[in-house]
Structures are given as C-alpha cells and as structure tokens.
Amino acid sequence: MLEFVSGLTQRIRETKARLQGAMIAEDAYAIQVEQAELDNLLRIARNHHVEVRDDLLPRAA
Numbered sequence: 001m002l003e004f005v006s007g008l009t010q011r012i013r014e015t016k017a018r019l020q021g022a023m024i025a026e027d028a029y030a031i032q033v034e035q036a037e038l039d040n041l042l043r044i045a046r047n048h049h050v051e052v053r054d055d056l057l058p059r060a061a
Contacts, residue, residue, distance in 0.1 A: 004048070004050075005050050008041065008044065008045055008048075009050075009052070012038065012041045012042070012045070012052060015034055015037045015038045015041060016038060018030070018034045019034035019035060019038055022034050
C-alpha cells in the first residue's frame, strides 16, 4: 500500500506542476487536460482513503 500511496502522491505532484506551467503559459487546452488529470488523481486518492497534503492541492486563482 505504501508504494501505491507514494506513486499516487508523486503523480499528483507532477500533474500539479504541469498544470501550473500551463497556467503560466496561458495554454487553455493544456490547463483543461492537466486539471482533468488532477481531478481524476484526487478522486482516486479519496476513493482509497489516501490523505493528500494541502500543499499538493490546487490553489484558487
């Protein structure tokens, strides 16, 4: 289970970084793609009772 949590956390971190990059670049398509991926990863985390640290959650713009 630890490996699953570590992998999921890493994917959330990487996706959030890509989302932030897309926002800086003002790339509307990439923002939508990365936000959808982040939403899916956060849903998986919730479904498996994995707590996600606040610093990994997206911030309101």
